[in-house]
Amino acid sequence: MTDFAATRRAFHLPKGVTYLDGNSLGPMPVAARDRVARMMGDEWSEMLITGWNKAGWYVQPRKVGDRIARLIGAGAGEVVMGDTLSIKVFQALSAALALRPGRRVILSDSGNFPSDLYVAEGLARAVGAELRVVAPEEVEAAIADDLAVLMLTEVDYRTGRRHDMAALTAKAHGAGALALWDLAHSAGAVDVDLTGADADFAVGCTYKYLNGGPGAPAFIWTHPRHADAAQPILQGWMGHDAPFAFDLGYRPAAGVERMRVGTPPVIALTALDAALDVWDGVSLSDLRARSIELSEAFIAGVEAQCPDVALNSPRDPGRRGSQVSFRHPQGYAVMQALIAAGVIGDFRAPDVLRFGFAPLYNDLGDVDRAVETLARILRDETWNDEKFHQKAAVT
């Protein structure tokens, strides 16, 4: 059994705070601070440029990728780190499109995160493709024989609705298309199995449930059957077969390493590597079971004590990721009042109160405190105060 009391102790959780926003930014693993300090002191300071070889900075994107692979049902050597998720969406989508010459339709859904849709829209304009966006429930029926790439985010960032990755991938393959999955709200949150689902490409960020820190680098996975055929559009020197030959022409590296672009963010990767230590010994089935236990307890508590809010997530835990959202017409002000009372979730326009349950550090005590605090704020109408209505730049 996974020891979740031990994983909770691995994080710095500020006193008096109940943190239910790990789906936006995971808290700091205690070990990350020392690890980064050591990297600065022993590696950057003393080794200078030789750190690329001596400290292994050059191979870090692949080594860290191997650690993420276990958490998403991928094999060693199939995942590489770097850049932001938006860039990795571009890199994967462009490569997938190029593997389906003669087809030009990208299908996605309106529950996808806007950045993914913006990137797809820009790419479609550049290469003469067409982006079709349908409602999440209509995706399956919209998979047709003209489809090149099905591009979906497995877990909806607002509702927590989880797509059936294996079934939709099979349907896409049946239509002759490829499937690209964004795991931003899945990796570290649910029991992802890319190999079992037979997906083609996957991408994700590491600052949400993987706790790598603000701006932590993204990951990209290519199924081994495509790894040596995929042609990246962003042909950076770090994805070249021999970067230090400085050839004038591009020749892709073997496997997923061709998806690298430029110099990796070594300091950020070092913090992420420390964050991944917490996952050693965590079983994904235990993770999933605990996530369901927490989110079910939260829904039951809120529905019993907060008549003013409406569930905005699937009721069936099998169709949910690890987050739950509720709607309230004054959602923004309610969330500000909650945060002021020490319960941190977040708000998503237009009226969504969003709560992430991260099994590594959230427990039933967090659920109880969140339910009680929300109930009190709604009962006393604490949110109905001018100061809770001022909008900040980041919600």
Ligand SMILES: *Cc1c(COP(=O)(O)O)cnc(C)c1O
């Ligand atoms: C969080 C998130 C992003 C953010 O992309 P960045 O490039 O890291 O800012 C993109 N897509 C999805 C689905 C997300 O959930």
